[in-house]
Amino acid sequence: MSESVSFVPMANVSELLGAITSEEDRKISDVIKGFTTFQDRDVLVAKITPCFENGKIAHARIGRRLGFGSTEFHVVRPKASRLNDRYLYHFLRQPVVREDGERRMTGSAGQKRVPKAFLEALEIPLPPLAEQRRIAAILDKADALRAKRREAITKLDQLLQSVFLEMFGDPETNPKRWPIGVIGDLLESVKYGSSEKAALEGDVPILRMNNLTYAGEIDLTHLKYISEEKAEEKHQVRSGDILFNRTNSKELVGKTAVYAGPTPMAYAGYLVRGRTRRGQSPEYISGFLNSSYGKTTLQGMCKSIVGMANINAREFAAIAIPLPPSDLQKTFQSQVSCIRSRRDMLKRQSDLFGHLFASLQHRAFAGTL
Incomplete structure (x- = not known):
């Protein structure tokens, strides 16, 4: 053993x-x-x-x-x-x-x-093994081209983290000696999302926990919807709102991203919406929670319930956080916006590659490749 x-x-x-x-x-x-x-x-x-x-x-x-x-x-x-x-x-x-x-x-x-x-x-279609290997090799090569686009996106995500650390320092050691507060000090409201059942079709798109990535982005693929009459304003996000995944597996609980809009959307009950006070930057809070220190903090504080981990809205608002000046937070938000513009362009290219690859997959397993 x-x-x-x-x-x-x-x-x-x-x-x-x-x-x-x-x-x-x-x-x-x-x-x-x-x-x-x-x-x-x-x-x-x-x-x-x-x-x-x-x-x-x-x-x-x-x-x-x-x-x-x-x-x-x-x-x-x-x-x-x-x-x-x-x-x-x-x-x-x-x-x-x-x-x-x-x-x-x-x-x-x-x-x-x-x-x-x-x-x-x-x-599963079962052509001869030699044909299976040929199909797999073609898909491997096509997938490698997609991987290059994804790698470029990953490098921009890493750049965001580097900019955060350069401007604010490592939150664990707080080398710039910012005063310490809690996330709630920077927010005007913290709200749970809608418990309405979502469907593949409907009037208003609803963001769920799988629409938040581990890297701190909003992913609008695989959207579901609710009816307009059930999409109450208190359960909607607008540009600049923070979304925090309060319940998930232990590895993924605490995923955090900033909604950039422009279309208002609803958000589901496993998410918490944080809306910042005037002069405070949602991107700073998201950058903090997506830092290595932030993720370690979230892992350490979550409670496990029947295989799922949970951090409730009160606990989210009570997380200790350095409080740099508002003008520095806004400078960071501006840099994030520039990096995200470049990232969005690469993401559109990556999505196009994804659609082409899906078509190639379909042909491969339909026997027409």
């Missing part, structure tokens, strides 16, 4: 790359109970919402004989004599498969999961 194995938390699986970003060395005796086991070249499918909808499906390449990870993974292992692992990986990553899986989820809101039976019942 002293064998070293690879350990992969949910946060170490990238929905963008479709891969494990890093693995930890653990003793098998420490993880043999309470975790999911897998092997090199298995495909990991996150089963819980919103990870599944966000595309946390990865081809596992690990350096140890065995891997262990979250119990929220389904492990799909192909029969090597009939099914190529990369071919299987690309098949499961198709938008149509993920959309069908979302419709088949079971469980209560916030804890819905894709059942094992859904994956077992999927029908």
Whole structure:
């Protein structure tokens, strides 16, 4: 029981790359109970919402004989004599498969999961292995082009973090000796979102927890809607509002982003809306919570309830935060705006690549590639 194995938390699986970003060395005796086991070249499918909808499906390449990870993974292992692992990986990553899986989820809101039976019942085209490898190689090359665009976006996200640290210093050590307050000092209101049931069609788009990214952005893909009469003003966001994900898995709880508008939208009950006082910058609060120190703070304070972690609105408002001058916060907000403009352009290009890739996937598994 002293064998070293690879350990992969949910946060170490990238929905963008479709891969494990890093693995930890653990003793098998420490993880043999309470975790999911897998092997090199298995495909990991996150089963819980919103990870599944966000595309946390990865081809596992690990350096140890065995891997262990979250119990929220389904492990799909192909029969090597009939099914190529990369071919299987690309098949499961198709938008149509993920959309069908979302419709088949079971469980209560916030804890819905894709059942094992859904994956077992999927029908997959099975051309000869040589043809599977050819298709997988074409999709791999096309996906690599998409990855370059995503890498450029990631570098801009890193630039945002660097600008924050340069202007305000590391919040953990507060080298610029700003006075310390709490987030509530910078806000005029903190409100929970709507508990109305959302649908694929409706009048008003509603932002849910999967529309907030771990990097601190608003992702408007996979929107759902509610009727106009149920979209009360108190449950709407406007440009400059902060959205805080109060309930999620432990790795993802506390995701924070600033809504840039311009269209008013509703926001769901697993989110908290923070509206800043005049002269205070929402981007500064978001930058703080998305810093390494901010994320560590959130991880340390969340409470686990039946597999989900929670930080309520009162606790959110009570988080200690340095209080730099308003003019410096506004300078930071201006720089964020410039970086985001460049990021949005790259994101549009990336979305176009994504649509082209989805078309290529469809042709590949329809037998016309």
